[in-house]
Amino acid sequence: MNIVIVGLGNIGSYFYNYLKKNKKVLFNKTNTIPNILFVSAKSLNKKRNLKIPQKLWLKNCLLAPKIKEVDVIIELIGGAEGVAKKLVFDALRNKKHVITANKALIAKYGDQLAKIAENNKVNLEFEAAVCGGIPIIRSIKEGLIANEISKIYGILNGTSNYILSSMDKNKLEFKDSLLKAKQLGYSEANPTSDLNGEDVASKLKILTALSFNSFINNNSILVEGIKNIDQVDINNANQLGYKIKLMGIAEINNNKILQRVHPALIKNNSYISKINGVLNAVIVESNPVGQSVLQGEGAGPGPTTSSLISDLCSVLRGNIKFPFVVSEKKRKLASFDSIDNKNFPAYFRLDVKDKHGILSDIASVMAKNKVSIKRLIQNPTKDKKIASIVIITHRGKSSSFVKVLNLLKLKKYIANNPKFIRIEEF
């Protein structure tokens, strides 16, 4: 089997070295030798911790799909558009197997790509695109194949989980925790998609399609990131017996799928609240197996290579499968639900100018809009003129919460934009 590796960043370099070192091990496990035919990267002259023989260099990676001898193309460029997109489409059209770690590409064009792969009877594998080294895709497609999945959720982004864990453990503000993550190499130079929830959203959309045999849905998904979480919220959560985690959740109720990515307060004695640092964890609820949990390293060259090699071995063994579990024709035009129809408890933090009668006014606004208060704590702040009111509500409608928030924003006694975080009852 002749392989072309395209992209030689951290992951590509690690993968190249792994493959060179472990050729024999992989042959023993698959009965096929993975032969690196070419490698390609944007800049050939860049200094890398790699010794690559001159004859392996392919200057223009877009030629790879046209080379007859090529069997498998490993795409490690990244990004939903540009070269990565062209390369993967061309590869599948030319009947080359494709293995990619590119979640943005799969989340955006996965359905189209899967159709081409299926028609051309080649593999399109993307284990490395979701949760680094956790074999979640293979588990859905193979280990848990018997099961009807009703819910899949978890911590799907290591960077944001590290930031939240570190804010909690080291009492840091968001920006300081982000700085620390960057210093430790847990955050990319541009961590936008880690922080605004888009990275989790890409992964969740892929998991949703795999879990419910639906097509990828880019429209019906709530995406909120962690940038608005303050140290004081983390601290309040602790006082109340919760941790704050960035969750990706997909579930099916009454034949409607709900996808959402947002920070949530999670009971501090639950399994998910104890997943700290750069770890990822995925929980699958399905019938007949019940609840399955998979936990592991969510990112980094080692874990990602573990997933890429798992995909490669599947290709080497000739284990051709539908990229999204079932044939394109059997995938469902599922209905998607909106968070507006979901009831949940919530956390409010209202920084108010400390005046008489405020509490009763807030309570009245909530009561009139069917938001029922379960717990209320009033904390003093450093600025003595401002008090911080923390409220945990009973389950309520999303629309009610939105109304309350909009009404409260208009109140003159509100000092800062009110904080609102959903509570998940795992």
Next chain:
Amino acid sequence: MNIVIVGLGNIGSYFYNYLKKNKKVLFNKTNTIPNILFVSAKSLNKKRNLKIPQKLWLKNCLLAPKIKEVDVIIELIGGAEGVAKKLVFDALRNKKHVITANKALIAKYGDQLAKIAENNKVNLEFEAAVCGGIPIIRSIKEGLIANEISKIYGILNGTSNYILSSMDKNKLEFKDSLLKAKQLGYSEANPTSDLNGEDVASKLKILTALSFNSFINNNSILVEGIKNIDQVDINNANQLGYKIKLMGIAEINNNKILQRVHPALIKNNSYISKINGVLNAVIVESNPVGQSVLQGEGAGPGPTTSSLISDLCSVLRGNIKFPFVVSEKKRKLASFDSIDNKNFPAYFRLDVKDKHGILSDIASVMAKNKVSIKRLIQNPTKDKKIASIVIITHRGKSSSFVKVLNLLKLKKYIANNPKFIRIEEF
């Protein structure tokens, strides 16, 4: 693909019903229809919650391997010998794929069976033999295929874990907790192998061979069960910040594999100490992926069927693999180590006749044999003439602990057989 199901207990019946109901779902996922050609069970007239057409009944299951049309035999009889053994050997020899949930059979004859399967190019699949619905075998063979495993361990038996959890949670003695487990259907009529560690040992031996590409080793394994754990030990462990769990652990150090099954004190803030009830959890430490955790239902017809179907789909897809990851010729004649060469801390409980000078004598016996005391608690017992001395030691040699135990047993002030439980530092 024509299937014969042999054995119609809880699992066999559930599996039969599942397969009948989900034929189309499985076809969509594998492109092949699993057709139940025959079913067979010891007693055909037994009352079952099943409606099986007369024409499906095969009176003598041992005929199945000789029927030309049969492709796959699902063995759900159980037991390492007798009919199950003969059926599986005959099936593989006659080039039928075999799927089994029989851990005793695989632990005893897995190597021989794998060799026949490999030579005859058929599948021998046994995901259901280890940890019910957790796809641990598929994960080792596929999802984590890139990795060199250094340690695999966990809670591999739901019955014993339920008993220990319930002793802890409900302050029950062992025999009352066992009774409760039986009432709730969490324990078989004859739970001997669950309680004496043999069930875990079978699973661990299989996992060891899969993880380290070794042959199954039935000799070099320490096996201790949970029958000697008293409520007072659970209570002491709690006081000291530990939980008691029945662990199965296989690890490789200096090219030597150590397999062991025994109860252990585990820090109560560790992941594994929080796995309660009938849950199972497996932790795999490997390179390059790091630590992977898989958790789920360890037993019962639903989870076991989930694993059986996963195996069946692998067969239906034509995904033929070496039963133990690599070819028989590539499996290693590994060296196995003994627990005697392992250093670990330990828990002692010494019930002593409350006399002057005892503590100093115990301390002296330990010191002379290089067992170093880290913590010591003396508790009064209901019988006022007896005091209970609980000792947590620093890391020490197994042989030193054995010497100390043997010496203490001879002391006249020792009222009951001394308790000794290893401490695992996860």
